[in-house]
Amino acid sequence: MAINQVTLQARIPFDLEIKNADDEKRAFLGFTVSVRRNYKPEGEEYYPEDLIYCKAFGNTATFINNYFGKGDNLILQGELRRDEDYEKDGETQKGQMYVHITPGGVHFQNGNGGGEGGGSKKSSGGSSKSSSKPSGKSSSAGKAPGKKLNPLAKKKSII
16 A cells, blocks of 8 residues: 655745635635755755645635745645646646645644744634744734734744
8 A cells, every 4th residue: 555645844935815715615725835955055055945836625725825824834744646637739738746735734833923024814713733932023014914823823832
């Protein structure tokens, strides 16, 4: 038996746009995350990063859209999948590879919440399996209007 499981520690580099947000069962969120490689090439200042396309559906899509935004770090768990092949100009094209985020496969990473440049959003419940450190800044200056902080941003870590 083969195991198809992917775990990513990633950052959201672009704004999120959910589809069918009014119907949680049909909600869809296609988004890209940036994942840093484990090495830095000799002579380079920065670690290389890869952009990985992800898809989330239903409550998982709504949760990501409500609690994360551009610049936020998160941990994702899912399965590697590929879209169906399709015809283009008479040739068969291979479908795009993506990570299908499994239900419950989204976790806060320490550092999300309240800091400048982060895009943490609404706080109306929800759950997470990891805790977040306080950021030291309690104002939401620099945030987009109507967006609230991560619900765990003010709580102290128990670790």
